[in-house]
Amino acid sequence: MPARAGGENRRTHTASGCAPRFGSGYGKGESLMTIRELLVYILLRRLLYPAIAFLGASMMASLLVSIVFFAIALWGEPDQPFSLYGLFGMLIVAITLGFYVAALAGVPACLLIWGMRLTGLRRGWADAIAGGLLGAVMMHVVLHGASAITEAPSLMVGLFGIAGLAGGAVYWNFTGRPRPPYTLTLI
Numbered sequence: 001m002p003a004r005a006g007g008e009n010r011r012t013h014t015a016s017g018c019a020p021r022f023g024s025g026y027g028k029g030e031s032l033m034t035i036r037e038l039l040v041y042i043l044l045r046r047l048l049y050p051a052i053a054f055l056g057a058s059m060m061a062s063l064l065v066s067i068v069f070f071a072i073a074l075w076g077e078p079d080q081p082f083s084l085y086g087l088f089g090m091l092i093v094a095i096t097l098g099f100y101v102a103a104l105a106g107v108p109a110c111l112l113i114w115g116m117r118l119t120g121l122r123r124g125w126a127d128a129i130a131g132g133l134l135g136a137v138m139m140h141v142v143l144h145g146a147s148a149i150t151e152a153p154s155l156m157v158g159l160f161g162i163a164g165l166a167g168g169a170v171y172w173n174f175t176g177r178p179r180p181p182y183t184l185t186l187i
Contacts, residue, residue: 053174061167062097123178128168135164
């Protein structure tokens, strides 16, 4: 590692990608993490990167749903030619829907991700399945409201479940494909 001014070496994370501990040495010849480095680590790695990954996953799920609806619209009108304006409109709808998905599913997704990390479930498939369940449950509640418990799931719920599955896989990929052991350090 290159030396900083003053000849001392500092590390912001360990080789395994685990969170560093403030005030603990890393080994022979390595110094402590400063408060500034700790704050930058917490803000970037623990808050900003997962938020960007979640927004990307929401955009992917909404793009998948929009492509399905665009294909249904093209299939339903065989005499209507393909239009680039329609494709551009579909992309605008997908981006708007992605922001709505992120806003509606943000808190439940945070709770699911936190629960998965606490239980130590293996990431990847667990992220994808959690995204699929979240997409299906959220759409079922949005479609049926208070009577969601007594209503049977529809095809729309399945479509949003598949889109959530793809979104969960994208989230896992955007967060750097974390592998066990996972650490939940509070500092």
